Amino acid sequence: MSEDNKGTERVTFSRGYDVCIMAIDGTWRRDCLLNAISDNDATLTVEGSIQGLNLKEFFLLLSSTGLAYRRCELVRVNGTEMDIHFLRGKHGKKPSGGTSKTEEMTN
16 A cells, blocks of 8 residues: 555554455455445455456445445555555536536526
């Protein structure tokens, strides 16, 4: 994990917290232990092989029902330990390919 986020508080679990990672399309799922988490990233220990899985973008499922989750991308793998970064939504951006309501009203 990068230490660049000095202002971000990190929570470390001494025994880990049971979570899962799952493909965006739901084709694969792996059990993991959540070792540490912050607003921007997390460290996981993966149970089972991740060889051949598309880890460019996936979900971190924080509950057994899948109702609490974060969209992630892989940062680094070291054996069974993974560092991941949480992807943010497109909030606050203008819609592309069109004019905004404010632009329409001023024209």
